[in-house]
Amino acid sequence: MRIEKVDVLIIGGGAAGLAAAIEAKNTGVKTLLLERDRNTGGVLNQCIHNGFGLHVFKEELTGPEFMERLWEELGNLDEIIRNNYTVLKIDHINREVITLSEEGIVVFKPKALIMATGARERPLNALRIPGSRVAGVYTAGVAQKMVNIYNRLPGNRVLIVGSGDIGLIMARRLKIEGMDVLGVVEIMPEPGGLIRNVVQCLEDFNIPLWLSHTVFKIHGKERLEGVTIGKVDENFNPIPGTERYIEVDTLVASVGLIPQNELIENFVEMDPINRGPVIDDLMRTSIEWIFAAGNNVAIHDLVDFVYEEGKIAGRNAAKYVLGEKLPKPKYIFKRGNNVGVLLPQRFTGKEPFKMYLRPKKSLEKSAILFSGKVVRKFNWKIRPSEMIDLVVRNFESLPNEVLVEVNKID
Amino acid sequence: MRVFVIGAGITGSLITRELSKYDLEVHVIDKAPDIGWGVTKANSAIVHGGYDDPPGSVRAQFAALGNKMYDELSNELDFDFIRTGSYVVAFKEEDVEYLKELKKRGVKNGVSNLEILTSEELKNREPNLNKDIKAALWCPTAGITEPWEVSIAAIENAKDNGAIVHLDEKVLDIIVQNQKVKKILTDKGEYNADIIINAAGLFADEIAKMAGVADFEIFPRKGEYILLDKKLKGLVNAVIFPTPTKKSKGILVVPTVDGGILLGPNAVDLPKDQKNNLETTKEGLNEVYEKSKALVPSIDISYSVKTFAGLRPETKNKDFIIGATKIWGFINVAGIRSPGLTAAPAIAKYITEKVIPEDLGLNLSKKSNFNPFRKRIPHLEETNLEEWEKIVKKDPRFGRTVCFCNNVSEGEIVEAIKRGAKTLDGVKFRTRASFGRCQGGFCSLKILEIISRELSIPLEEIKQNYKNSWIVKGKVRP
Ligand SMILES: Cc1cc2nc3c(=O)[nH]c(=O)nc-3n(C[C@H](O)[C@H](O)[C@H](O)COP(=O)(O)OP(=O)(O)OC[C@H]3O[C@@H](n4cnc5c(N)ncnc54)[C@H](O)[C@@H]3O)c2cc1C
Ligand SMILES: Cc1cc2nc3c(=O)[nH]c(=O)nc-3n(C[C@H](O)[C@H](O)[C@H](O)COP(=O)(O)OP(=O)(O)OC[C@H]3O[C@@H](n4cnc5c(N)ncnc54)[C@H](O)[C@@H]3O)c2cc1C
Numbered sequence: 048m049r050i051e052k053v054d055v056l057i058i059g060g061g062a063a064g065l066a067a068a069i070e071a072k073n074t075g076v077k078t079l080l081l082e083r084d085r086n087t088g089g090v091l092n093q094c095i096h097n098g099f100g101l102h103v104f105k106e107e108l109t110g111p112e113f114m115e116r117l118w119e120e121l122g123n124l125d126e127i128i129r130n131n132y133t134v135l136k137i138d139h140i141n142r143e144v145i146t147l148s149e150e151g152i153v154v155f156k157p158k159a160l161i162m163a164t165g166a167r168e169r170p171l172n173a174l175r176i177p178g179s180r181v182a183g184v185y186t187a188g189v190a191q192k193m194v195n196i197y198n199r200l201p202g203n204r205v206l207i208v209g210s211g212d213i214g215l216i217m218a219r220r221l222k223i224e225g226m227d228v229l230g231v232v233e234i235m236p237e238p239g240g241l242i243r244n245v246v247q248c249l250e251d252f253n254i255p256l257w258l259s260h261t262v263f264k265i266h267g268k269e270r271l272e273g274v275t276i277g278k279v280d281e282n283f284n285p286i287p288g289t290e291r292y293i294e295v296d297t298l299v300a301s302v303g304l305i306p307q308n309e310l311i312e313n314f315v316e317m318d319p320i321n322r323g324p325v326i327d328d329l330m331r332t333s334i335e336w337i338f339a340a341g342n343n344v345a346i347h348d349l350v351d352f353v354y355e356e357g358k359i360a361g362r363n364a365a366k367y368v369l370g371e372k373l374p375k376p377k378y379i380f381k382r383g384n385n386v387g388v389l390l391p392q393r394f395t396g397k398e399p400f401k402m403y404l405r406p407k408k409s410l411e412k413s414a415i416l417f418s419g420k421v422v423r424k425f426n427w428k429i430r431p432s433e434m435i436d437l438v439v440r441n442f443e444s445l446p447n448e449v450l451v452e453v454n455k456i457d
Numbered sequence: 458m459r460v461f462v463i464g465a466g467i468t469g470s471l472i473t474r475e476l477s478k479y480d481l482e483v484h485v486i487d488k489a490p491d492i493g494w495g496v497t498k499a500n501s502a503i504v505h506g507g508y509d510d511p512p513g514s515v516r517a518q519f520a521a522l523g524n525k526m527y528d529e530l531s532n533e534l535d536f537d538f539i540r541t542g543s544y545v546v547a548f549k550e551e552d553v554e555y556l557k558e559l560k561k562r563g564v565k566n567g568v569s570n571l572e573i574l575t576s577e578e579l580k581n582r583e584p585n586l587n588k589d590i591k592a593a594l595w596c597p598t599a600g601i602t603e604p605w606e607v608s609i610a611a612i613e614n615a616k617d618n619g620a621i622v623h624l625d626e627k628v629l630d631i632i633v634q635n636q637k638v639k640k641i642l643t644d645k646g647e648y649n650a651d652i653i654i655n656a657a658g659l660f661a662d663e664i665a666k667m668a669g670v671a672d673f674e675i676f677p678r679k680g681e682y683i684l685l686d687k688k689l690k691g692l693v694n695a696v697i698f699p700t701p702t703k704k705s706k707g708i709l710v711v712p713t714v715d716g717g718i719l720l721g722p723n724a725v726d727l728p729k730d731q732k733n734n735l736e737t738t739k740e741g742l743n744e745v746y747e748k749s750k751a752l753v754p755s756i757d758i759s760y761s762v763k764t765f766a767g768l769r770p771e772t773k774n775k776d777f778i779i780g781a782t783k784i785w786g787f788i789n790v791a792g793i794r795s796p797g798l799t800a801a802p803a804i805a806k807y808i809t810e811k812v813i814p815e816d817l818g819l820n821l822s823k824k825s826n827f828n829p830f831r832k833r834i835p836h837l838e839e840t841n842l843e844e845w846e847k848i849v850k851k852d853p854r855f856g857r858t859v860c861f862c863n864n865v866s867e868g869e870i871v872e873a874i875k876r877g878a879k880t881l882d883g884v885k886f887r888t889r890a891s892f893g894r895c896q897g898g899f900c901s902l903k904i905l906e907i908i909s910r911e912l913s914i915p916l917e918e919i920k921q922n923y924k925n926s927w928i929v930k931g932k933v934r935p
Pocket of ligand 1: 058059060061062063064077081082083084086089090091094097098099100132133134135141163164165166191213216307310340341342343347348349350351353
């Protein structure tokens with residue numbers, strides 16, 4: 048077993064990990080990024096649609112284009128990136144990262160660690176939909192990879208389950224490639240993805256979206272033959288009499304992304320709502336030498352935000368390695384009314400920073416409040432599916448524990 | 458002497474291996490594309506203690522005996538078998554009485570190590586169980602295994618010892634002459650046969666009918682399951698049974714060998730023509746959830762990984778039908794319902810050591826060169842890292858991870874294909890790749906690629922499991 052010493056070690060080479068690597072490397076510390084896949088880029092590899100980089104590069108790029116920008120920024124990839132390295136385990140007591148690759152077992156001893164392991168898709172199997180277990184059921188990400196990377200179609204007639212962004216994008220993609228896309232069913236009363244995607248992917252292509260609908264049963268012997276769909280009430284119980292059989296040979300499920308934190312969740316303080324580590328404005332976890340950024344911290348809508356987080360994590364991890372004394376978190380953000388995803392949960396109060404949050408429920412007119420004080424108003428409808436970013440500048444007057452609320456206003 | 462075993466489930470597989478110890482030409486034949494895809498694939502995977510089968514039943518004759526054989530068998534065939542022990546828990550006073558009854562029954566069946574524990578004792582050992590439990594019957598010898606892996610291991614070993622394996626081949630008829638078996642007809646050909654062993658699971662009645670000994674019928678009884686993520690490892694350490702009812706052992710909470718938690722099964726009788734009905738139902742899954750929650754209240758259903766159903770091959774008397782028939786050479790191993798996994802090793806020995814020599818009057822001679830050992834495909838999660846490094850140094854493909862949830866490498870997948878996997882399920886059941894929490898999201902396409910490369914077949918022709926379970930339709934553009 049070989050042992051390698053390194054200053055900043057980054058696990059995961061998606062947008063967050065690449066951004067972190069760029070920042071860390073630019074400070075001159077010895078930086079290494081481990082990626083378990085054949086190449087870096089993460090989900091960007093398979094997102095050949097455009098819509099990436101509007102904030103960061105002020106341009107609409109495709110996923111691979113965005114990825115290439117990051118590669119350019121990084122410079123000599125071979126020096127920094129190790130592809131096909133899977134991290135098996137983090138021994139946080141001895142500060143060791145144990146990996147498997149074609150070289151065998153390599154143990155890295157980093158001074159600082161950045162977790163950028165991204166998210167995985169929730170499989171349809173996890174939803175316990177009754178019926179047969181048949182071929183022809185894919186997650187949207189698998190279908191996307193199949194079409195965009197493997198150049199293969201998943202079937203002939205498809206129903207999309209769940210209106211998350213990947214589901215919406217795949218509805219359009221499969222339609223363009225000649226499949227019969229019968230529609231999208233969404234169990235919630237509102238779409239799960241960005242409104243721009245509902246418009247550009249469904250409405251522009253005449254693909255129906257059935258809200259408050261779900262799949263009641265899966266039919267078929269070996270390959271999928273059809274599904275029974277129907278309407279659900281507020282408690283997501285099927286409404287009798289609304290059942291309808293739809294003949295399809297393919298189901299594409301976009302029923303949620305789950306942050307991947309198996310490597311740290313047993314020793315780092317976790318946020319059960321974000322399903323990621325609790326972090327501060329320096330992207331530090333509860334363990335001072337472990338930082339985190341990207342979809343493993345919480346699910347983000349836009350790559351730009353992931354990229355910015357990665358940069359913050361990279362910068363501060365490098366500072367930590369260089370022995371700079373980083374400020375301690377001074378304030379705590381607590382969830383109050385109507386707050387779902389929220390990050391960071393801690394902040395040092397030294398510099399302005401961006402806060403991200405999702406309301407639990409949609410509101411026509413609303414405001415974000417910090418311990419009772421309005422800090423931002425919305426004249427447009429806010430929804431859980433669209434992450435709100437908010438630059439926090441004035442914290443001198445805040446109490447140490449800040450209650451964050453999203454309330455209705457008139 | 459040519460012997461045909463019909464069915465490569467756990468009973469047929471172990472019988473085939475037992476037969477391969479002798480100087481015989483042994484064939485095993487299964488209509489499924491792979492080994493162990495019948496009843497053996499979907500069940501509770503428990504090697505039962507053997508205490509609860511009615512004394513005097515055929516089940517009782519084999520269950521306790523089979524249990525005892527599992528240590529040596531798992532050692533020879535290198536499959537996972539863990540003696541976790543089991544508890545039958547009692548919520549009511551009358552149930553406590555029943556536990557005493559069960560304990561006595563155990564003694565009659567030759568299972569004498571049973572113990573009745575108080576709720577206090579139980580709490581220390583299984584802290585997550587319902588606090589209202591009054592007492593529990595502890596059986597230290599109960600265990601868990603992977604039934605399909607037992608079948609695969611047994612067939613691999615039998616093959617090494619000369620057995621011939623026919624998969625994807627369905628038996629259509631059996632020709633009998635002068636009250637003796639003569640031929641077996643399949644969808645691929647016909648073979649002369651001297652002995653036919655009917656281990657066809659749910660379809661054993663149909664096979665028996667082909668030989669003209671249709672004196673029993675098999676009814677499917679469905680059992681549904683919910684599998685929970687191995688993040689919950691340790692939720693229970695042993696198998697947890699409720700106090701049984703007349704119909705079944707009830708809905709259980711079972712640890713799986715790779716750390717997951719299995720909930721189920723319920724029991725629903727189906728009409729005789731529904732032997733392929735493996736659908737889960739809303740009612741069934743709800744029942745499984747509610748009843749398992751009664752045993753372990755902290756069960757969090759959001760950890761579900763998947764659901765599935767199995768069918769028990771039931772007969773009228775709820776007992777095994779094992780032995781020679783009026784047709785010389787035709788042997789039934791039928792109605793192998795629960796505890797069939799447990800009993801299978803003992804049944805296999807009984808066929809070669811009792812039925813063939815005594816009922817058919819044949820003296821079998823043992824091969825001198827029988828090799829009892831089979832080695833499993835190495836798995837990272839079961840190997841220490843120094844050793845794994847040696848494996849990688851020999852073959853770097855074992856250093857390339859394909860399935861991230863269960864840490865399965867390309868090397869393991871290639872080895873599974875070498876050993877006969879042709880489908881995604883074939884790979885999955887041999888390596889646990891795509892068995893985990895993402896259910897193949899990250900790896901299924903990579904596995905397709907590897908199968909395609911290793912077997913030189915286009916992606917479009919690779920199946921999930923059976924003939925019509927295609928995965929990829931065709932090229933998006935040429
Ligand atoms: C289908 C889809 C469409 C999208 N569309 C848009 C869009 O139009 N515009 C936009 O701005 N954003 C879009 N996004 C969002 C944005 O692309 C993502 O939020 C962002 O790319 C996530 O980056 P990440 O680095 O956090 O995670 P990922 O890209 O998931 O990267 C994580 C990386 O970590 C690696 N890894 C994980 N575990 C380990 C381990 N143990 N060892 C080694 N490596 C490991 C993974 O292999 C992966 O490469 C889209 C996302 C998806 C999925
Ligand atoms: C819900 C459930 C829970 C259970 N739990 C347990 C438990 O915890 N412990 C325990 O000990 N037992 C348990 N059992 C029982 C156990 O699973 C079975 O007894 C055992 O798997 C039966 O194995 P088999 O080889 O006899 O049948 P199978 O595995 O069904 O094998 C028969 C094979 O014959 C093949 N076949 C059929 N017809 C033909 C044909 N015409 N031509 C060629 N091939 C044919 C089939 O394809 C099949 O592969 C359970 C069963 C169920 C359903």
